[in-house]
Amino acid sequence: MLAPINESVMIAEIALDDFLPIFISSSLVLVFGAVYAIVFTFVKVGAFKPWVMPFGYLGWVLTAYCLYLMGSLMHVGEFTQKALIVTMIGYLFLPHAIYYMIDRVHEENEHEVVSDNS
Amino acid sequence: MASNHLTGVGSESKQLATWYFTFAAILFGAQLLFGLVAAIQYVMPGFLFEIVDFSVARMIHINALVVWMVFAMFGAVYWLLPDETGIETVGIKIGKLLFWVFAGAIVVVVLVYLLVQVGPATESSIWLIHEGREYIEAPRWADFGIVVVALGFVFNLFATGMKGKQTGIVTVLMADMLAFAGLYLTGMFFTDNISVDQFWWWWVIHLWVEATWEVYVGAIAAYGLITMIGAHRKVVEMWLWIEVAMLFGSGILGLGHHYFWIGTPEYWWEIGALFSALEPLPLVAMFIHVLYDWGKTQGAEEAKGNPASVINNKPAFTWFVLNAFGNFLGAGIWGFFHTLPQVNLYTHGTQFTSAHGHLAFFGAYATILIGMMYMAVQGTNGIKVMKSTKSTIAATWMIAGGVMGMGIALTIAGYVQVMVSRAQMGATWAGYFDGQSGMWFAQAMDWRLFMGAVTMLGFVFLAKDLLSIGKATHHER
Amino acid sequence: MAKRSVWSDNRFWQRSAAWVTGFASILLIWLTFDTSAQISMGTDADLQNGVTKRVPAPTVINYKITYEMDTVRGHEVPVIGEKEMFFGRDDWSEEEAAELLHLGKLGSQSKNCMNCHTLLGNGAYYAPDLTKAWLDPAWGPEGSLQSMTGKSSKEEAMAEFLQHPSQYPTHARMMPDLGITAEEAQGLVAFLKHMSSIDTNGFPRNFGKIKGAVHGK
Numbered sequence: 001m002l003a004p005i006n007e008s009v010m011i012a013e014i015a016l017d018d019f020l021p022i023f024i025s026s027s028l029v030l031v032f033g034a035v036y037a038i039v040f041t042f043v044k045v046g047a048f049k050p051w052v053m054p055f056g057y058l059g060w061v062l063t064a065y066c067l068y069l070m071g072s073l074m075h076v077g078e079f080t081q082k083a084l085i086v087t088m089i090g091y092l093f094l095p096h097a098i099y100y101m102i103d104r105v106h107e108e109n110e111h112e113v114v115s116d117n118s
Numbered sequence: 119m120a121s122n123h124l125t126g127v128g129s130e131s132k133q134l135a136t137w138y139f140t141f142a143a144i145l146f147g148a149q150l151l152f153g154l155v156a157a158i159q160y161v162m163p164g165f166l167f168e169i170v171d172f173s174v175a176r177m178i179h180i181n182a183l184v185v186w187m188v189f190a191m192f193g194a195v196y197w198l199l200p201d202e203t204g205i206e207t208v209g210i211k212i213g214k215l216l217f218w219v220f221a222g223a224i225v226v227v228v229l230v231y232l233l234v235q236v237g238p239a240t241e242s243s244i245w246l247i248h249e250g251r252e253y254i255e256a257p258r259w260a261d262f263g264i265v266v267v268a269l270g271f272v273f274n275l276f277a278t279g280m281k282g283k284q285t286g287i288v289t290v291l292m293a294d295m296l297a298f299a300g301l302y303l304t305g306m307f308f309t310d311n312i313s314v315d316q317f318w319w320w321w322v323i324h325l326w327v328e329a330t331w332e333v334y335v336g337a338i339a340a341y342g343l344i345t346m347i348g349a350h351r352k353v354v355e356m357w358l359w360i361e362v363a364m365l366f367g368s369g370i371l372g373l374g375h376h377y378f379w380i381g382t383p384e385y386w387w388e389i390g391a392l393f394s395a396l397e398p399l400p401l402v403a404m405f406i407h408v409l410y411d412w413g414k415t416q417g418a419e420e421a422k423g424n425p426a427s428v429i430n431n432k433p434a435f436t437w438f439v440l441n442a443f444g445n446f447l448g449a450g451i452w453g454f455f456h457t458l459p460q461v462n463l464y465t466h467g468t469q470f471t472s473a474h475g476h477l478a479f480f481g482a483y484a485t486i487l488i489g490m491m492y493m494a495v496q497g498t499n500g501i502k503v504m505k506s507t508k509s510t511i512a513a514t515w516m517i518a519g520g521v522m523g524m525g526i527a528l529t530i531a532g533y534v535q536v537m538v539s540r541a542q543m544g545a546t547w548a549g550y551f552d553g554q555s556g557m558w559f560a561q562a563m564d565w566r567l568f569m570g571a572v573t574m575l576g577f578v579f580l581a582k583d584l585l586s587i588g589k590a591t592h593h594e595r
Numbered sequence: 596m597a598k599r600s601v602w603s604d605n606r607f608w609q610r611s612a613a614w615v616t617g618f619a620s621i622l623l624i625w626l627t628f629d630t631s632a633q634i635s636m637g638t639d640a641d642l643q644n645g646v647t648k649r650v651p652a653p654t655v656i657n658y659k660i661t662y663e664m665d666t667v668r669g670h671e672v673p674v675i676g677e678k679e680m681f682f683g684r685d686d687w688s689e690e691e692a693a694e695l696l697h698l699g700k701l702g703s704q705s706k707n708c709m710n711c712h713t714l715l716g717n718g719a720y721y722a723p724d725l726t727k728a729w730l731d732p733a734w735g736p737e738g739s740l741q742s743m744t745g746k747s748s749k750e751e752a753m754a755e756f757l758q759h760p761s762q763y764p765t766h767a768r769m770m771p772d773l774g775i776t777a778e779e780a781q782g783l784v785a786f787l788k789h790m791s792s793i794d795t796n797g798f799p800r801n802f803g804k805i806k807g808a809v810h811g812k
Contacts, residue, residue, distance in 0.1 A: 013800075014460070014461065014464065014541070016537065016541055016542070019461075019464070019533070019536060019537060019541065020533070022455075022461055023455050023456075023461075023533070026454060026455035026458075026461075027451050027454075027455050029454065030398055030402075030446075030450055030451045030454055031451070033398075033402060034402055034405070034446065037402055037403075037406055038406065038409070041406050041409070041410060042409075042413075045410065045413055045414065045417075047413055074458060074460040074461055075460060076391075076458065076460055079388050080388070080391050080392075080458070080460075083388075083391065083392050083395065084395065087395055087396070091399075094399065095406075098403060098406070101356075101360070101603065102353065102357070102407075102410060104603040105352065105353045105356055105603035106350070106353060106414065108603050156721075159721075159768075160721070163766075163767045163768040163769065164767075167769065167771060168761070168771045168772060171711075171771045172710070172711055172719070172721045173707045173708075173710035173711045173719070173721075173771075174707070174710075176710045176711075176719050176721070177707060177710045235707075236705060236706050236707060236773050236774065237705050238705065238774075238776070238779070239698055239699075239701040239702030239705050239706070239779045239782060239783075240701060240705070241701065243701070243704075243705035244701065244704060244705060247705065248705075248707065249704055250703065250704030250705055250706070250707045250708065250709055250710070251704060251709065252709050252710065252717065252718055252719070255707075255710075286605065286609075289609075308700075308701075308704075309700075310636075310653070310693070310696050310697050310700045311634070311635070311636050311650055312700065312703075312714060312715065312786075312790055312793070313634040313649070313650050313715070313793055314631070314634055314635070314650075315700075316714075316715055316717060317627075317630065317631070317634065319717075352605065355605060356603065356604075356605050356608055359605065359608035359609050359611070359612045360608050360611075360612075362612040362616070363608065363611050363612040363615045363616070366612070366615060366616040366619055367615040367616070367619055370616070370619035370620060370623055371619050371622060371623060373623065377630070378796060378798070379715060379716050379726075379795045379796055379797075379798035380715045380716070380717070380795065381634050381649050381650055381715065381793040381794060381795055382630050382633070382634055382649075383629075383630060383633050383634075383649070384668075384796055385626075386630075387796075389626070463797065463798060463799075463800050464800060466716040466798060467713040467716035467717065467718070467720065467724055468720060469720055471720070472720055535720075540799065540800065541800075541801075544799060544800065544801035544802045545723075545724055545726075545727075545799035545800070545801075545802055546723075546731050546732065546733060546802065547723045547728070547731050547733045547734075547740065547765070548733055548739075550722075550723035550724065551723070551765070551766045554766070554768070555766075
């Protein structure tokens with residue numbers, strides 16, 4: 001009924017011991033990603049002292065590492081590999097871009113009469 | 119601040135909203151009750167066997183979930199329309215009539231689920247009893263009813279939006295609700311080809327919960343930030359448009375992550391992987407945005423020498439913050455870690471999906487809709503600054519903690535299932551039960567039941583609080 | 596009023612949102628056309644001529660189905676082999692087979708299979724996945740489930756189980772009696788056999804790798 005499995009031609013199998021590291025590292029991708037974005041934003045708005053900033057970038061480094069770990073343990077293909085690298089580089093700039101935009105809007109609206117909410 | 123929004127008394131639209139919220143809360147209770155039955159059956163398989171079987175309990179559990187959320191979503195729109203447009207909602211009589219039609223139909227559908235349960239393998243079973251398709255089981259006759267009700271709702275929304283002031287929030291809601299109603303049509307046909315069946319079924323489920331519902335949440339959160347903390351409308355609305363771009367940009371093609379294994383071509387692996395990887399980004403952004411606006415508004419008030427909190431509705435704001443956090447946690451983290459095809463091959467169709475479902479539906483939708491219910495309580499009672507009661511705090515902790523606990527327990531169960539049933543045993547009948555019998559799996563199910571009971575108890579506090587908090591004397595009126 | 600940059604211009608973002616949504620939707624619709632063509636059901640002629648379809652014709656019930664490693668794609672795919680008896684016949688006509696599958700698909704919905712089992716991995720997780728149930732060694736000639744029912748063929752064993760599930764408990768968690776008739780059971784088994792022939796890109800992985808043995812490799 002079932003043909004014998006020729007292991008050599010199979011898409012690389014995830015090793016049994018690799019499942020837990022995969023699940024944990026992929027969760028940490030987002031946790032560290034959030035740390036980076038939150039620290040960056042809070043330092044910029046002045047809620048955190050400036051010396052905290054390096055920890056934000058450390059968060060990004062850890063995000064990138066976790067994503068790398070996850071990707072290699074999963075044996076992702078070439079396309080996904082490239083997509084993940086681009087995502088990581090993009091993510092480095094994302095909080096900068098978002099902060100820049102929000103800040104511009106606030107500044108440009110500061111002198112207007114706020115009529116609809118006070 | 120923002121007191122001009124608290125015009126609950128005297129608006130028919132807001133009165134209708136409270137009807138929707140009330141019925142939604144009742145269905146929320148039903149959802150939890152039947153979820154509890156299903157959870158008990160995992161632990162004691164003989165419980166209600168051949169009386170209310172797991173399939174029936176679960177069908178009601180997930181259907182009540184979808185329907186209470188739709189009810190609360192409609193209610194929230196009726197609530198905010200007068201505030202946003204500056205006029206009374208157009209077609210309020212139709213709205214009220216449709217409420218009764220909708221509520222009546224739901225009662226009939228649930229009674230048929232419970233009393234008839236299954237029918238013969240004929241078309242009439244599909245038309246009259248249920249369609250047997252997860253989440254959209256409602257029988258075909260009810261499908262048509264739902265379409266009529268949704269169209270009436272969308273009509274009211276459009277008519278009001280075009281007659282009154284069409285703010286950014288209203289514009290987003292108009293487009294979003296039209297798509298929401300239209301997508302339901304793609305789930306209303308029968309086919310013998312199960313791959314085609316599931317292909318279109320995901321159009322409804324995915325494009326609802328990972329696209330249109332998320333955008334809806336963005337719009338409601340924007341309304342909440344303006345009314346509750348007096349955030350700057352221009353900023354909030356600009357941000358809303360960015361969110362729409364990010365959510366639809368990643369969410370629409372994120373549909374691909376459901377097309378890995380249902381017979382659809384392999385190119386969906388790449389599409390699904392790429393857009394799923396992008397899906398958490400708007401959730402991170404939404405989370406940061408709430409905190410940013412809160413900090414900024416509070417800071418501006420303090421600079422004016424006004425150290426009091428800018429929040430005029432503590433319970434609702436708590437649920438809104440839980441929403442921003444829960445969306446990121448449940449939809450973001452729990453979604454991302456099993457979304458890439460390489461690992462989804464092993465996790466697809468295990469308790470991981472269930473863990474993700476519980477955390478995401480709760481974190482992304484239940485939270486903000488409960489928050490809207492508290493806003494309605496504030497408005498109908500004419501309260502200027504609403505504060506939490508002991509019940510608010512108990513309900514919040516027990517519900518949020520209970521769902522989180524269920525999510526963790528189900529994650530552990532899913533892990534056992536992946537390791538035993540999928541990675542080692544290759545998903546056969548024997549492999550499946552081998553995974554289910556493991557000690558870790560069994561204990562995880564015990565904990566899930568316990569946490570489910572905690573959630574249910576939290577719901578009792580929530581119901582009590584929603585009914586009584588408006589009468590409490592410690593608010594600023 | 597301060598000078599506005601494009602980044603804080605509401606109109607700019609509104610248009611961007613519309614463009615992004617429109618672009619994603621058009622791409623999705625285009626892909627839907629392509630996918631729909633690829634997952635439409637094949638014909639009996641395809642089966643006779645050995646044309647591989649992702650979703651074969653209902654007459655696939657006349658053939659033996661196996662799940663084999665595809666060396667090019669690197670995962671298992673269903674392979675349609677020689678003729679095989681299905682409820683004592685291997686000459687189910689196109690109409691008969693289509694009718695049987697129709698009955699089975701209707702049955703799968705009206706009996707609410709999906710709220711305990713998973714089909715193609717979607718559904719509830721209270722009972723085993725049915726995607727490749729037809730290929731499960733447990734239902735095979737030496738399988739425990741076939742011998743339990745006392746039937747001599749896989750399809751008869753499955754049909755018997757479906758009609759009287761609570762007579763054949765396989766676990767503390769039992770399947771309830773859903774009032775499935777003999778005719779409906781035949782349809783459901785045809786539906787399961789057809790589903791096992793769908794190319795699911797290698798899901799479930801390593802199905803039956805351990806030949807259904809509960810312990811050991």
